[in-house]
Amino acid sequence: MSQMQYPVGIIGGGAWGTALAAVMAQIHDRVLIWAREEAAVHSINNLHENSLFLPGTSLSSKIEATADLARMIACENLLIVTPAQHVRATLAALPDTQAPLILCAKGIEADTQMLVSDVAVTTRPGNPIAVLSGPTFAHEVAAGKPTAVTLATADQTLGSELMRRIATPSFRPYWSDDVVGAEIGGAVKNVLAIACGVVDGAGLGLNARAALIARGFAEMQRYGLARGAKAETLAGLSGLGDLVLTCSSENSRNFSLGRGLGQGQSSESLLADRKTVAEGAYTAPVLLQSATALDVEMPIVSAVCALLSGSATVDAVVAELLARPLKSESW
Numbered sequence: 187m188s189q190m191q192y193p194v195g196i197i198g199g200g201a202w203g204t205a206l207a208a209v210m211a212q213i214h215d216r217v218l219i220w221a222r223e224e225a226a227v228h229s230i231n232n233l234h235e236n237s238l239f240l241p242g243t244s245l246s247s248k249i250e251a252t253a254d255l256a257r258m259i260a261c262e263n264l265l266i267v268t269p270a271q272h273v274r275a276t277l278a279a280l281p282d283t284q285a286p287l288i289l290c291a292k293g294i295e296a297d298t299q300m301l302v303s304d305v306a307v308t309t310r311p312g313n314p315i316a317v318l319s320g321p322t323f324a325h326e327v328a329a330g331k332p333t334a335v336t337l338a339t340a341d342q343t344l345g346s347e348l349m350r351r352i353a354t355p356s357f358r359p360y361w362s363d364d365v366v367g368a369e370i371g372g373a374v375k376n377v378l379a380i381a382c383g384v385v386d387g388a389g390l391g392l393n394a395r396a397a398l399i400a401r402g403f404a405e406m407q408r409y410g411l412a413r414g415a416k417a418e419t420l421a422g423l424s425g426l427g428d429l430v431l432t433c434s435s436e437n438s439r440n441f442s443l444g445r446g447l448g449q450g451q452s453s454e455s456l457l458a459d460r461k462t463v464a465e466g467a468y469t470a471p472v473l474l475q476s477a478t479a480l481d482v483e484m485p486i487v488s489a490v491c492a493l494l495s496g497s498a499t500v501d502a503v504v505a506e507l508l509a510r511p512l513k514s515e516s517w
């Protein structure tokens with residue numbers, strides 16, 4: 187048997203990694219997934235279900251799970267699906283491989299303000315890099331429901347090759363050359379979804395939610411353009427598409443977190459003992475730092491930070507947002 191035994195491997199056995207494994211098993215004979223938790227590995231291999239992170243979804247027996255990261259070098263292409271704050275350590279621990287890395291986390295690294303692609307380029311300078319992002323609730327993707335995503339690579343030839351490797355009749359990637367834009371949409375929408383959850387939890391109404399989506403999108407545009415993203419990418423699947431999805435459903439972990447905040451609970455109690463990740467809680471403070479350094483105004487993101495840190499009440503941040511100076515609607 188050749189050294190490359192798996193056309194695609196997945197690093198990260200949470201809900202999204204598991205859903206992507208289910209998609210890949212539709213078109214590949216063998217899929218290898220690395221999960222950090224032995225219980226997830228055992229569940230996938232023996233029960234054909236990830237009972238920890240994606241309970242209730244039957245998985246193909248073509249999917250093999252391992253807790254040994256070194257085994258992932260047997261994969262021709264690697265989807266990297268750990269939460270954003272753990273990508274650096276995970277990639278550093280991965281033994282040498284030339285496989286393209288398809289980055290699927292949505293966040294900004296705390297401390298460094300780096301996008302996940304910057305982290306990957308720094309940690310693994312020899313590997314080709316791609317970003318996969320878009321409106322993708324894991325349980326829907328795993329069930330084979332129609333889904334479209336952005337696949338961003340600087341090199342179109344690589345993008346075309348990767349699209350052929352991951353596209354299925356129900357999972358449709360669109361190529362973009364805007365790696366930064368694809369990442370910023372996914373990272374910023376998580377923070378804005380917390381804000382939409384707050385609106386819901388506090389009973390502020392649907393008009394307020396629509397206003398928040400539109401003005402949140404203006405913040406995403408301002409920040410994205412300042413970091414070199416293209417406006418068209420931010421208006422696409424990985425930006426506006428994912429913003430609309432995540433801001434309108436309790437299925438979103440970020441929206442649910444915001445809902446709890448809107449109902450008056452503290453972020454400490456909402457995040458304590460949480461097994462699943464609400465990336466927006468980690469992205470919000472670093473996003474605000476980065477925006478401030480770039481002289482970009484993000485009042486909604488700032489309000490989310492105040493609620494997460496407990497430094498302001500819902501009533502206070504809403505009053506502050508509405509009392510901002512009257513201005514043009516333009517970005």
Ligand SMILES: NC(=O)c1ccc[n+]([C@@H]2O[C@H](COP(=O)([O-])OP(=O)(O)OC[C@H]3O[C@@H](n4cnc5c(N)ncnc54)[C@H](O)[C@@H]3O)[C@@H](O)[C@H]2O)c1
Nearest residue numbers: 199200201202203222239268269272291292323324462463
């Ligand atoms: N769930 C979705 O619907 C979905 C869809 C698209 C993108 N994403 C993104 O995918 C990424 C992973 O989210 P998820 O939903 O699969 O996670 P999850 O909430 O289902 O599970 C948590 C994950 O974090 C991992 N983890 C915890 N501590 C870790 C550590 N120290 N090192 C490495 N991994 C660690 C766990 O092993 C587990 O895989 C996030 O960036 C998320 O925004 C999720």
Ligand SMILES: O=P(O)(O)OC[C@H](O)CO
Nearest residue numbers: 320321322323438439440
């Ligand atoms: O549950 P959330 O809020 O992490 O959102 C999941 C996906 O990012 C939606 O595209």
